[in-house]
Amino acid sequence: MNTPLADRLRPESLDDIVGQKELLAPGRPLRKIIESGNIPNLIFYGPSGVGKTTLASYIARITNRSFKKLNGTTASTADIKEIVSSLNTFEGINGVLLYLDEIQYLNKKQQQTLLEFIENGSITLIASTTENPYFYIYNAILSRSTVFEFRPVEPDEILKAIDRAIRVLSDEKGKEIDFSDEAKAHICSACGGDVRKSLNAVELCVLAGDEGEVIRVDEELAKSLTQRSGARYDRDGDSHYDVISAYQKSMRGSDVDAALFYLARLVEAGDLISACRRLVVCACEDVGLAYPQIIPIVKSCVDIAMQVGFPEARIPLADAVIMVCLAPKSNSGVNAISAAQEDVRKGLGQVVPRQLQNVHADGEERDVKGQHYLYPHSYPNHWIDQQYLPDDVRDHRYYELGDNKTEQAYKAYWDKIKNS
Template sequence: MYTTLAHNMRPTTIREILGQEHLVSKGALLLKMVETKRPFSTIFYGPPGCGKTTLATCLANDLGIPYKIFNASTGNKKEMDIIIEQAKVSDGLFVIIDEVHRLNKDKQDHLLPHIENGLLVIAGCTTANPFHSINPAIRSRCHILEVKPLEVNNIIKGLTNSLTSPRGLNNLYKADDEVLEKIANYSGGDIRYAYNCLEVCSITATNNTITMDDVIKSNLQANSQFDKDEDQYYDTLSGLQKSIRGSDVNGAMYYFAKLIDAGDMESLERRLVTTAYEDIGLANPNACMRTVTAFQAAKVIGFPEARIPIASAIIDLCLSPKSKSGEIAIDSALQTLRTHPLPAPRYLRLTPVGLEEDEKYQYDRPELWEYIQYLPDPIANQQFYVPWLTSSYEKALAQNYERLLKHGRTNNIKALNNQKKKA
């Protein structure tokens, strides 16, 4: 049966693993686990193609214990029961659980006592951050280890090995150094993708030599696509927002370019409109409105043309002055509310009871409104809004705010009404 180069080059022992020095180098945790023959349950998390399942398989091989692979997305309870029975017969079993974050509650409850008593040692593999996506009951019984994307030099090393390895291309082909570097850069840290690219290029190669012409003929594409449910997607959205906050227009354009492939305009709109009001806010309110308008246009025309109005909005937000005063003000008010859940003063209520006419809020006296105390008495002098003087617009707001604070406010509505009448 034909098997792919990526499959054939899969490591079988810890010492064959590329990269991941923090886990498999001398003195590192997994190597110590093998040396001491003391396995414990783990969760490996990281992006696709970085070697999570391979690492788990190598660990089982080096420990010399039988293992089974269970896919949490497609596996059912019956398969799980078979694994548990096998574990009882063999006095323990190493179980590699792919997509471990997709284990439903029933499956988790079924596994928990067997993980707890040591009958099953699991190695869960996931592209999702386990601190967000995995049930705390499972998480608390496992040691969480990050598996990092492979660096370019690791991937070049893997490709070079594959050219000569009997399990790989077995010296049937040669490749220029620039070809291997190009493929490694295309791979985005995914070694499987790199092996697949090299294998495709070998099909078009002449004279058993893979050249840059073969890379061009093979129509290779950079591996920038990712599932919008994966951490990498949300990390990219986070990179976009932080680039805007840091006024790095080039960083923002790069992360936006990555997100275009996902085609998820709804998440992009939600993140960018939030960013506009959270990070730019009162420093440039018009930029906030232009962001909303840009997405109205983007939804009418759709991708790929939608990239144009969205890019303009991102550039606008990046290079605008920044102010988080709006977000900070409401967060401060919420914090005070949790410790001081107070009713509105009687004179502000919709239908105040027991007040004389001149003690009530006067709807026809706008000249009085800015002298009235609106906060409840116990927090009457609380200030939630602190201006950010990063733009002429908010500086103007701050000047008016200072004027209002200077003349103060009162809860003596009767005196205020009568005083202003005499004046």
């Protein structure tokens, strides 16, 4: 079985690692820790293909400890106990460095099995995860580890890895490789900051372009082999929530271009449900009473999108996103219900005012008979002043009028009625 190109290009020094300069540049804390040789428990958090495994493997090579590797997707409790048992052998005399990839897939019991040995220093843990460690990793392990976040690699850094890969492939094949600058640029931008994916694309291009003494790779070939690889998106992972969060926040911030970009990512990922749900929420929460007519309009666009499906669904969704971005904004509605909920959660307002209760008959214990509800339609302008809130919250105000044209029109109307 051929070793993947990414593994054949493992770096010989920290300077060979592309990207993550905020962690690994000279003088940065993580680099200083590694260079000290005194490796603490580490957790590397970030998307796939950005150097977590590469750096962990490098650290393992420069340590004197026995190196063990497990993957959380396949590791069992027996595998963990086998590593623990090696501590009592000659192999584990200097301790064990355990590289645990995808630690989020270990259950709590499996993580707890490691805890005692991590705590006393017998095992040094270097774990990697693509999910937020503060949600997925047992707190006791988390508190004994230092978390470093890895980010997608910038295109100019990926280019360094591509050039090195081309040199290695040329040596392996004994042929010149004519890899066009346009092809390199496309791979750099199309692979979503994923170095591993970029290297796989390079290797595929070289294999597909190998027809003579010189292997030629042009932009057309690169595009055909990296066509849909740039959308970093996992419906169950952090990337999913990052995209839909950015989608809604861009609409809230009235940035049409950004909102359309994140909608395009949802469309390319085929995530119709998230695109529709966040759009309706934004219409109600962020436009709301500033332009209430937009709510049924957006609902209609969403209904059309759900009915026709992709690819046509992108059209009514784009129309609705643009309308939400350009509409005036008000969050007075969501603020009002949040304030009211806060009082309810405090246990306030348990007794509904007598005049609003669904009373059919008065008990003998009541000195004052009758409900005394005032029917507003029986009074001028269909309004009469009476108490609606319970006694303990009767003076609380939850709704604050927004400064937009629609809500100010409401204010002018009710100021005239209530002061007449």
